[in-house]
Amino acid sequence: MVHEVWAKGDAYEAYVGRWSRPVAAEFLQWLAVPPGRRWLDVGCGTGALTGTVLSAAAPAEVTGVDPSERFLATARSRLAAHFITGDARALPVPDASVDVVVSGLALNFVPAPAEAVAEFTRVSAPGGLVAAYVWDYADGMAMMRHFWDAATSLDPPAAALDEGRRFSICSTATLSDLWFTAGLSDVATRPIDTTAVFADFDDYWTPFLGGTGPAPSYVASLPTEHRDTLRDLLRERLPRAADGSIPLLARALAVRGTAV
Template sequence: MAPDVWAQGDAYEAYVGRWSRRVAAEFVPWLDVPGGARWVDVGCGTGALTEAVVTMAAPASVVGVDPSDGFLGTARERVAGATFEAGSAAELPVADGAADAVVSGLALNFVPDASAAVTEGVRVAARGAVVAAYVWDYAEGMQLMRHFWAAAADVDPAGADLDEGTRFPLCRPEPLRRLWQAAGLADVTVRPIDVPTAFASFDDYWRPFLGGQGAAPGYLATLPRSRQEAIRHAVRVRLPVAADGSIALTARAWAVRGLRP
């Protein structure tokens, strides 16, 4: 199986980081965390969710944690007013009960042990703190990826095992709800967040897949040029291209939140 690649922040931004920012803009107000809170962003990546917290939640502090030095470098350049530290979701560099809100955007399904990650989030959460996350609806609602993987399956059936829709059954409402409840969190709620993902042209859509960051681009980079071109053609045929060449898609994320008793 081709590895998921998470190293180059700018390439990730072009692929899904920009769409994560739109989800974060709805996610943060939904959490209803009072100003002056201490936040921890687990798997902060290039800082999409961290930036939304800084600009929308009037926090006392925000600590972003991620294992990728490349992503952390991009986050530090893009987001002022937050602290970024290297670390894993299973072992956060945060003291017990030190956070009023523990959040994660588009990271939970890539953690080797999601249950351990949520348990670690509960450890650093104060009593009454919010613990929340969002993940893409890979199986249905993340259209830019669904079109890619459907085309890839036609050209290279062996690549079907890499499809996030198959790999990440966690990224659905009921599995997320059960995970939060199993961690002992109260008042668990799950909701969809839909955002538009508009592309000016097919090249605007396709170019981020050549950046090598993430599951689909990482897989594409392992293929010979001829097979990459075959997938490119198959994707183009599938996409709903308007008369002016633009492509209007949508992306759905599932968001889950609960309270530390």
Template sequence: MWAAGEAYEPYVGRWSRLVAAEFVRRLAAAPGGSWRDIGCGTGAVARAVLAAAAPRRVVGVDPAESYVRHARRHLAGPRADFVVGDALALPFPDGRATAAVSGLVLNFVPDPARAAAEMVRVVGPGGTVAVYLWDYGEGGMRAIRAFWDAARALDRRAEALDEAVRFPLAGRKPLRELLTGAGLAGVETGEITVPTRFRDFDDYWGPFLGGQGPAPAYVASLPEDHRAELRERLRATLPRACDGSIRLTARAWTAWGARPPG
């Protein structure tokens, strides 16, 4: 589902970078830390860490070699590296990191509780574990909500594929329970909302043709006539500004806590 950074960027990568920057800023980490970015993808969170947290080192891990290559090409340097690995068995020793973070990933992991436990394992006592996911369930990711509302109106199959149905973890309470269950102390949750402005309808629709992610994969599965019907329904229902732009917002739920001492 996720394979090429070049297709991910125009779909949600451009908005993920906005969330990542605010997410890292809110953690208010001391400089000089050693960070792990779990499910690093194209490197949005790692980039934000380098820009805002003054780390000694940040290492990203992702199961997709193509994403790791993309991140290395754009970010690797003396303080950053990226490796291929599994969130359920992180290739890092116990207790060496000061922070383990993950953005927009845990809803795609088959065992989120195990992934959270792995993040706790790799940080030392007092270390931070922090995650964020798009708000699918309450409609805060408006570009995706509009897509599935249109798809479900035209096709019964779409209901089971809707991220709001598929990803119950993507909510404030489930994320709190996930991190508390992993043994973290002082778990807090929050939300980050960013503007998502599309130049025009083509800027909105084009990324859905890239085949990456649940909604683009659904579009790729449609016969051409059904795809055109969905496109025109969206064209008719999305709000337009006077200049033809489409101005929406995207909300992410955040959660973070600390590994207890001892």
């Protein structure tokens, strides 16, 4: 049995945190929130979205919430925002107290996402914006798609760990339904595409050895020989540019709505 680890902030940054920042920037452009608003970042992790809000949205204040104290320690070391430990399904925030609730790359990991979106709505002031994005694990997050396709070709039971199979929430239709069910209005969705460019194969593979997240946790569970076989298969399969770099699509799916 593979136990997923979400504790090592630096390992997460190397794995997917670095690729989330371009997505966060385009996400905020899409939201087009005026300056001077109160923001809440739910599932803030190491602070990729929080940092983008601070640098690009001129907020009055920003609060980040995450269940991982070690992720929050990384965020606090880098960002001048308020961070608190908490569960997306029971936010430690008063009713109608924030103008913008956002969540980046986290909602699919919440056991009951509908409860989380209900909480987003509860803490939003009337007319406030509630928005989120998740990776398109099934088709558009190529670094993970290549990994799981290779892993399951060697070990078919690994398919049960594949985010593309596990997270049905990661579709624009499902996200839209969640937002409408929570009573939000003016609901809209869109894909956000960026390119994750790995300098070489080691730049791609090494983060999978960090032990943080589903795929790295799976790698950590493998015997050395099996891990090396998986590494070599990925080395053969991954596309390369003329300079040896590995450019891969990184697509997120975004949703937004207005609190009534």
